[in-house]
Amino acid sequence: MEASALTLLFLDVDGTLIPFGAPRPYPVFEAPFGAPPAEAVAHPLLDRVDPALGPRLAGLGCDLVWATTWMEDANVCLSPWLGLPRLPLVDWPGEEDDGGGPAGLHWKTRPLVDWAGNRPFVWLDDEITDVDRAWTAAHHLAPALLHRVDHRHGLTDADFAAVAEWLRLRLSGAPAAP
Template identity: 75%
Template sequence: MLLFLDVDGTLLPFGSARPYPSYETRFAAPSAAAGHPLLNRIDPALGARLTALDCELVWATTWMDDANVCVAPWLGLPALPLVDWPDEDELSAPLHWKTRPLVAWADGRPFVWVDDEITGADRTWAAAHHPAPALLHRVDHRHGLTDADFAVIEEWLGRNRARP
């Protein structure tokens, strides 16, 4: 099972009217973190929670290599594979521009995609074009991944691991 992981709005919350907590990491803070002043909004405990999901974590973010340079060490994660986004001139509206590349990257494998920009159009398109189970789970960008999000993901993973 794959888990495609966005950063902005998923791990790194933004857009709330309330102040965000500021975290310190017990892991070796990357020197590159100084270039990303909002990194301390990411709860380092999310790393262990993501690892406990027991699936292949893949960066699905515009952070590209910075996800492995800054975010992975902050979370105590190893370097993860990352989706290399194709250069496309035309937008795939109403689909999110990540939808087609993620389905292609999954290559028929079951996957979870967590992002703050997923819509019903993305879910419908993935269901019609991807032969394996897929959970496209929208996260509230104001809060990032929450206990409720993890409950949905864990339930889906458990149900779909049981399938032959």
């Protein structure tokens, strides 16, 4: 089995798929995969999500997993918008539960490392810090790429290039930069 087939890709929504905070108008997209469900049409920010991201994410060859507080709404609204199948969801213990980690550790970090088990993973989020990277390196034995996305723009070509390069290096057996 290819190494990338074993790699999980944990995907955040707000700031990662839905850009916010930039001092400019955002592009507005229409769903290209037929009529989105009523819940999706009613969501006020969904049209900021570029539907072309779905095929690009699927094309990375990873097992995609929603890592967002959207929970099932990610499957109801975003998966059809992006042309993706229903994805597994990380079940959060609660945002307030930091699990006793070091100061600055994101509340998602420990649950994602636990969810991954011994599998390599990529985590795309707009709130990742060096504290999360260091904690993951110390507590997760498999390779992991914690990639911070600029919330003002969401996923860009540069983000996809960074993930693809990390995956390529992992497949080649070369050491990948964190």
